[in-house]
Amino acid sequence: MCHFVSVGQICHFIFALRWTGSQEQSLQDHVLQLQSDLQRLSDTLPAMYELINGAEWRSHEHSVAKLLPSLKDAVSEAEYLIDEFRWYETKAQVEEIASQSPLIDFLEKVIQGNFNKLNDVQSRLNHLSSQLENMGLRGVTQRFDKLVRPETTSLPYETEIFGRDMELEKVLGCLIVPKNSKRKRVTSSINASTGASSSNQVSTEPRILSLAVLPIIGIGGVGKTTLTQHVCSNQRVKSHFDQIIWICVSDDFDVKRLTKEVIQSCTGKEATTGNLDSLQRALSNHVNNKRLLIVLDDMWDDALKENGQCWKRFCAPFRSVQEGTVMLVTTRCPNVTERVGTMRPIILEGLKDDVFWKFFKSCTFGSEGSKKYPELECIGRRILSKLKGSPLGAKTLGRMLSMDLQASHWNFILESELWELKQEESDILPALRLSYIYLPFYLKQCFSFCAVYPKDYVFKKARLAEIWVAEGFVEPQAGVPIQDVGVQYFEDLVARSFFQDVGGRYVIHDLMHDMAQKVSEHDCFILRNKSDFDKVPRNVRHLYVHHSNDFDDSNLLRLCKYTKLRTLICKKNLGENTGFVMDKWCTELLCMRVISCAFTNELPDSIGNWKHLRYLEITRACPLKMIPSTFCWLYYLQVLYVKQCNLESLPSDFGNLINLQKFESLGLPIYGRYSYLDSAHRQGQGIRLIKNLNQFRGHLEIDNVGILSKDHAAKAELKNKKYLDELKLNMQGSLGLPESQIIPDD
Template identity: 75%
Template sequence: MGLSKAIGVISGINECVNLFQWARSAISSLHSRWSGSEEQNLQDHVLHLQSGLERLRDTLPAVYDLINGAEWRCHEHCVAELLPKLKDAVYDADDLLDEFRWYEMKLQVEGNASQSPFIDFFDTVFQGSYNKLNDVQERLDRLSSQLEKMGLRQVTQRFDRSVRPETSSLPNETKIFGRDEVMKQVMGLLNVPTISKRKRARSPVNTSTRASPSNQVGNESRISSLAVLPIVGIGGVGKTTLAQHICSHQRVKSHFELIIWICVSDDFDVKRLTKEVIQSCPGKEATTDNLDSLQRALSNHVNNKRFLIVLDDMWDDALKENGQRWKTFCAPFKRVKDGSMILVTTRCPKVTEGVRTMEPVKLEGLKDDVFWNFFKLCVFGSESSNNDPELEHIGRTILPKLKGSPLAAKTLGRMLRMDLQAPHWNVILESELWELRQEETDILPALRLSYMYLPFYLKQCFSFCAVYPKDYKFEKKYLAEIWVAEGFVEHQGDVPVQDIGHQYFEELVTRSFFQKVRDRYVIHDLLHDMAQKVSEDDCFILRNKSDFDKVPKNVRHLYVLPSSDFDNTNLLSLCKYRKLRTLFCKKQLGKKTGSVMDHWCTELQRMRVISCASTNEVPDSIGKLKHLRYLEISRACPFKSIPSTFCGLYNLQIFNAAKCKLEGLPSEFAKLISLQKLVLDGFQYCSGLSFPKEFNAAEGEQGIRLIRLLKNLNQYCGHLVIRNIGMLSKDQAAEAELKNKKCLDELTLDWSCWASRSSHYYQISQHNEIEVLQVLRPPISLKHLSLSLSRCLPLNLEHVLCPDYVPAIKKIRIADCEMLVSVATERFRDLNFLEELENWSIAIPYFLEIVGCGKLSTLDNLLTQEYLPAIKKIEVRACPRLNWQRGFVFPSSLQRLELNDSGDISPCVPSCLQNLTSLVSLKMIECQGLTSIPGDIWRSSLASLEELDIWCCPDLVSIGGAEAVAKIKYVDICDCPNLDEAEEIMNRNR
């Protein structure tokens, strides 16, 4: 639970205003159905319902603050008992609101004309949900009041000392296990001599991170900054114990004149810490509360001593205020004696990066052989296994669960030595670590501190991961989609919500809650146990048949592993968990899968996320899941269609059935107004992504099937590419119904007829090609049109560029249209007329590109002010047969012009450049017949020019001299052998 969830709920309440206005209006319009008193009674009910939701809006922010405070004190029994109940009430409030929002979207989709939303609203929401709303509000009020009486409204978000006791430099254990090498490493980094002071071993510290010695004091030197060495690792791995044994080592005590131990914990108060450092100096007292006086005193106390300061258990509040807290604390150590050091222990990689001056020491779990000896010590009080082979066998089986963690070994060791009998040990062996009752200083409470220090928006994301089994390989993109569907990700302006989910994931990675393994991520087993503990009322994993009796009654998220010892009857029993929001079912359901799915969709109507291995059908009852945002079917399934009721899933964001070969989508599929991603076999649609989505008609039946899927996917936006359109018949092309894709911005039609037609089961005649182009007509909102019609029969642009469907076009690209003979400029005249008639604000087009049209001989007066009044960029390349007409002038709006291997342009230069006052870029490449350009053009018509490229123009002899182009910022002239001015121009330009 987090503040972002509260914001989402409140915004949802505000969105329902239209729904209530519509309900009141609908009651009035249907007044003939009721008497006057009945109508007034209905109007009163609607007002009361709206008032109740507004009250909920005002209540929820305070409730979330209360939950935040309560989580810091959940180790108290009474708080731990009430907190799940309060969270449950908030979940119910969110579910209730989400149902209202669904009706709001239904109204948006179906409009006011239909009475069915109104009738459904009263039948399924109003009559039953009015009392439900009161019940939720009363529960929130009652539980909040009880927690407030415990002082949780003003709770300080700090670690309780009973959970994280204060540490000192004295070791609790006389012996440290398995740390000889790391001890040696750390002492080397601390510059502790290996034998004596005379034969001192220098540490392998990166000298670039240390200041050079200066200000000689006797035989010693001073340094201008203090070296900081972090020891980093997860909670309970032994960082503090390692630091204690280092401080207690005789060589370390001999090397440093002063060793100071400070237990920082989560309160990095500079004044407090400075006082503690002073008071740790022999015979010194902190006699003032003035920070300046304290820091000056500290600077004097440590000035002539080689010291070691250990800052144990630092958290990232040390880096708050843009790192100023840490910098302020370090201020007294600006010029200290050489060899002085700070040793930091932390579980936060962020702290490590923020304070270190050398590479950190990363502490991992103990190795197996050493860990077994330590474990035996924790259990039996010695490294003997008590000579009981059965207990030793059970102990060795338990050991892998602990992942080398010394604190985990102590936790389990305490539990095991309570009863040195095999039955007791087997109970512990068969239990999950998170299920075992633990003391406040055991491993899970210790790890829970890491969780508590997360921001609220990350807590709910991480705790949700407890629903996945251990060692699950997470993909960032996939998990972010699930978090969004669950409502855990807060919108931030125009940033795509999936991107924000990715940011959340990366934050958890930097805090070591996820570890990268190749291209995926895992959660450390002990952190997974901790996640299961903090979410034990919400998340559950079904591993075998016996687990069905352990499911929490108000469980929200379930994961079903593919066990063989339960069947569909067990899966049907899940229907009793009516508050379920998430169901991951990895077990294949067999021939009766449709029945199981039907029961789930009928009974579990609060579901937001469903991921199942397979199903032989998508049942009609799927339409009852008003809250559903994410539906995944991970394996190939036999069904070829989905029911029309599917189109009522107005909240659905992602439908992923990557191995399912649907042959079509329901006619009302466009009603899925929240749909962001659709993945089917060979077909992927992602809303808002700019990469081109390609469909290839040359793939036979598969290609035709995919193009057919476009028919009812009218949400399609971005860039759509259809390749090998020459393989389509007119009727097949018409099935795409491109004209209805009102969100489509860019369309590429690629003829690609080089493919062998004999490989296709349709024999398409040449006269059909133009008909195919005409039925692939894009929507009137299209911004960019790209045509690649190689080896198509001779045609004019008028065959595809029709005035009634491109009024908003900004860019036209005509590439590799080998048989194109005319661009049919009258079409552009018509378009300009239509634009003016309909008062469109965008003139056509902004960008015209004609590339590789080998037979194109004329532009038919196209490149003029009359036809292209708002054109900004023109490229004409690889059209060698063009016959440029004499005397035409490019439009004055033009900003970029490229003429490349485009016929004999000598008649039109310089006259065609006379009007280009807006031109900033001019490229003339392989322009045959171009002989000269008068110098006055650069100073008058082309005064705005910033970039000039002239390449491979063999007949060019003059462009007006170096002085004429001197003001142009970038000039590049090459392979113009007869242009004597080129060298002087290039030298001046450099």
């Protein structure tokens, strides 16, 4: 997300111009035009973000899907140019330049003869915007297309249900359905029956106290609707309730629409009045003193809008139902479960291995079975691991495999990534993509970025939040440290089941990861071996390089052609060659914002070219001892993690890194998440280096304060370090920080 340029930020350069005659006039004309072009580009971007969001809702349409990568590319170019200008502005601020030279440098970069990069990007945005608007993307309410999310009914699509006997019995128990099918009236409230133990209760607002609500929750394609259909078709259930009402909610929780559908389900007649009061009174009369099973299938947190009042309004007519009535809600949203449920939810997870294999065989081979195809059975068992017990996943691949019962076809599917296989709108990845589409735009950016990490990657909350900030995905909130906002984004995604908390370790479910790779297929890529180089998207922005023995320095030099790279996570250790490779990267990959590499023996002088860099990490022990002076041109740098490197000195202009917030190093001035100034002979230099580092977070510890002069102490300007959590001033030096004082990453 771009942080926009203000007119005032540009104008002060105009008054610094001190040229004469026609040169001065010409330069001022260029500056005024530059000001106008930059402001126009900044003003355009919010609408473009909204357009991207709208296009993703309609990305199942081929014409929209074709333009979406181009729109994202043009927006990225616009962000780059604005970010570039802000770098020159920061340079002038840091170096206290009173002339026009930074602005002239920027002018020379964007205006080359008659070609103006700002105008070119603006024209692209206008053209793409116009095309998408002609497709009806402007000002349309974002709802799931019926092709993407077809309406469901209470009749089972599958004659047999696999591996859900225990869950089915749990639901029947919660409905208090008698063991025999003979009709039996209950005399006590279901709330009282199921709520005697406080452990069975969830939150209390908003809910209708006389109406029991049982949520069934799970990720897309896990079988929530199928289970509920079999509940409704169960003879004991049909005998127990006066009526079963099935409503497909989807993402449009419109009280009037839903009330009309309930009335039509009760009476068989369409409700004609448009007055909500009349509708609700009519519904109240229809359901009066009846024991009902009301199914709300596929409910999203749109139901919780208006701070829960929308949900309460819908439930109001059901106050007249007979005790024992149950509302059964299927959802993939934990928020829905927590805020409307009155009973412990039924959590659906993937099918267990044996039953999943049985189900997979029925999807693939049908009634004839697999005995005729022992070779395919062997391949099929290996394919199952891709699906993590997902019934819809089994149906999806089962359909693909059944089309060609040849080993070559099956091996092709086995060796392909799931996200690379073409799927119908009712298949597993499109089903999971609905969860992504429903996210706010800022969370979409954060989650889709995670596709750059391999499956089973363990995420650290605070570290990922720092990278999201560096990428520009996190929107500042007044008075809240931006990294804390990023952490809240992470927790929001956990709450929506995009990350799983497995014993305090955060991972992404394999199928959700496949979905992330699908929605970011033009932006993110993982290089596992040399053959993958042929598959890298032309405009890739985020790249992960495995530590494969396939790679050598010549392979990694090929990355230089991907000039739009913003992120490079390189796990390959190239030993002494990394300095050469890094120099080439720093020369060619000028959009870089995040770089994490396993090893480098040096940071080349060309690192000063990485004007946009916010995050630099070296993850393993390496002989890096010095940071070049050009490193101090990285005015945007926020995070520097080199804690396995034994640095011996810092450049004299290190204090120019005015946005630096975290610096981890093994032995020099700043240690762990502390700024740690050791050794008396370096105190003067160390104090001067931290003068301008006013964005530091965490803890700052300074040793040997007793030997500092008054002037040295004043130069630290500690009063400006307003983001510190703790400041320690030690009169004498210490040999090191006690382990108990070091704050963990999270």
